[in-house]
Amino acid sequence: MxxxxxxxxxxxxxxxxxxxxxxxxxxxxxxxxxxxxxxxxxxxxxxxxxxxxxxxxxxxxxxxxxxxxxxxxxxxxxxxxxxxxxxxxxxxxxxxxxxxxxxxxxxPWINPYENEKKVDGNKMFQLKIAQKNNLTVPKTIFSNDEKKITSFFYQYCQGKAIAKLHGTVAKTMTGENLISTTIIEEDSLEHLSDIAYCPMIFQPYIDKEYELRIVYVDGDFFVGKINNSENPDWRVAHADHFWSAYELPENIKENLTAMMKEMGLYIGAIDMIKGKDGDYHFLEVNPQGEWGMLQKELSFPIAEKIADNLIKRINSHE
Structure with a gap:
């Protein structure tokens, strides 16, 4: 069972x-x-x-x-x-x-509970392991210090940053109960005075060609691309944005596989941006992230692949 x-x-x-x-x-x-x-x-x-x-x-x-x-x-x-x-x-x-x-x-678990808990609750850990495995990650600060954030903005952000909560608000595919990623520009810095009451993650804004939702299942990749260059987060993209299937370069697959193995995860929903600079920028991995829209719109057999992987591991465990 x-x-x-x-x-x-x-x-x-x-x-x-x-x-x-x-x-x-x-x-x-x-x-x-x-x-x-x-x-x-x-x-x-x-x-x-x-x-x-x-x-x-x-x-x-x-x-x-x-x-x-x-x-x-x-x-x-x-x-x-x-x-x-x-x-x-x-x-x-x-x-x-x-x-x-x-x-x-x-x-056998998908994913092992303690591994998942550590990864899901630690954005900075994710970025460290991603960078260690040759993935491009944005400069990041998680802070409640107005002066440090302002200094970070002028040093790394070239006039435009994004700010987001670490994960205290649930996100759905329809955007319900969603606090989206916020764009920070120079005139927004004056509103940081209350940051002490709600620490946030800040990163430079990445000019993007498109966003990728990558579902990783123990070495297999199911990748959806969404052309959402004008919004900071694809979850709040307009209804006329659609998913299309996408093939990752082999070196990115290899690096993501190495990252997931080091994290001890068998599955995860990975967000990346293909920047106008030509790089693939790793943003985060959600071990319990959504993928139903990719199976529904692109006919990816993700549920079946997850089940097969767990069945295989159960059989080898017995």
Whole structure:
């Protein structure tokens, strides 16, 4: 059995994955991370667990042969809970979730939980490993210091920078609940006085030919190109922008593969910019990034490739 950890609003990507597992006669269990709370019955021992979901479906850890950590969301709290207890509720259920997951650390994961957590929560680590593996990365500062940011702007940004939050706001493919990347120009610097209350990442603005969303699956690449030269972020591009299939140069594939292996990731959604300077600029990798739009619009078999990779690793593990 394959355990798929996702969330209650997930569809399409996850449905494709489950349809493929069904076609291969492989059982699965869907665990919605946001509902791993009072609605589930969960018991964790030192080397096993049992979970019964709100529909009455039960899973034992001994039957789980592999895990796809598709998407993790914040745990929902009950409406009737006194707000004074919310911090305790989330803390204890978060601890229970972590203990639950570590019981399965010896079975194959996509991606290994601890590796993914380190990469997903550390933009500067990503840039360091990317640069180490011969990828072009933009100069970057993550700061709450107005003077340091201003100095960075004049030293590296040639009059135009981008600023973005590290990841505190959820992003969807439709742009819902999205705080997009913000363009900073010289006359914007006077508005940095409140930066102490919200540190942000700053990078020079890259003049781009187009943007690339690269889905990496253990050495295989599924690449979508979007002509979005006028917007700072393709997620807020106008509706007349469409994805097209793209072939990366071999040296970029080799460097990305080396980076992903060093990070210990089997899958990830990578954002790059093809600059007007001719370089491919690495921006970030999201281990749980979206790729449904590429499978839907370009007929890439991404869900099937993820399933095949996990099945292969389960078979070699047994």
């Amino acid at each position: 394959i355990l798929c950890i996702t969330h209650s609003q997930d569809f399409y990507n996850i449905d494709l994955f489950f349809e493929y597992l069904t076609s291969q006669n492989i059982p699965y269990f869907r665990l919605n991370s946001d509902r791993l709370n009072h609605l589930q019955k969960i018991s964790v021992n030192e080397d096993s667990f049992e979970l019964t979901d709100e529909s009455g479906n039960t899973v034992h850890s001994e039957n789980i042969k592999g895990v796809w950590h598709r998407k993790a969301w914040k745990i929902n709290t009950p409406e009737e809970l006194d707000e004074d207890y919310e911090k305790i509720f989330l803390g204890e259920y978060g601890s229970l979730r972590y203990n639950f997951m570590t019981i399965l650390e010896d079975v």
